[in-house]
Amino acid sequence: MEPPTRHINPLRSDLADDPDMVELLDFFVGELGERIASLQSHLNEQRLGDLRTLAHQLKGAAGGYGYPDLSRIAGTLEASITEGGPEPDPATVKHAVDALVDVCRRAIAGHHAA
Numbered sequence: 357m358e359p360p361t362r363h364i365n366p367l368r369s370d371l372a373d374d375p376d377m378v379e380l381l382d383f384f385v386g387e388l389g390e391r392i393a394s395l396q397s398h399l400n401e402q403r404l405g406d407l408r409t410l411a412h413q414l415k416g417a418a419g420g421y422g423y424p425d426l427s428r429i430a431g432t433l434e435a436s437i438t439e440g441g442p443e444p445d446p447a448t449v450k451h452a453v454d455a456l457v458d459v460c461r462r463a464i465a466g467h468h469a470a
Contacts, residue, residue, distance in 0.1 A: 366466030367459060371422030384421045385467040388460045395460075399453045404444060408437040411456065426459045 371377040391414060398407040411433040418426035433452035437444050 364458075364462050364465045366469045367423065367425060367462035368466040368469075369422035369463070370424065372467075377422070381421060381467060384417065385464055388464050392457050392460050395453050395457055399450060404437050404449070407449070407453070408434055411437070411452075414456070423459075423463055426456075426463055429456050429459050432456075 369377070369381055372381065391410065394410055395407065398404075398410065411430045415427050415430035415434060418424075418430060429452075433449070433456050436448045436452040440448065
């Protein structure tokens with residue numbers, strides 16, 4: 357179960373005021389809960405390849421949906437795995453996952469507050 361988002365600093369899409377983007381943003385943000393669960397599952401199971409792939413996908417998609425901060429943090433997670441060599445530092449990867457989960461929750465909160 358996701359923790360309540362009412363105490364989270366909401367993050368709004370740069371495209372939130374574009375009427376042509378409403379449905380697309382609903383879809384993107386609607387999937388973030390599942391992506392959070394996947395991030396945490398991949399981390400817990402040490403499936404770093406899957407974690408890197410998900411971070412890469414989020415990095416690209418988030419930018420296109422007007423979430424540059426989410427895109428940047430997803431890129432940080434991807435880099436922590438890719439640039440960590442054959443054995444990325446577990447603490448660095450966990451910190452990057454936690455930061456990405458946090459910004460995803462902020463995006464959910466910001467979208468629902470709109």
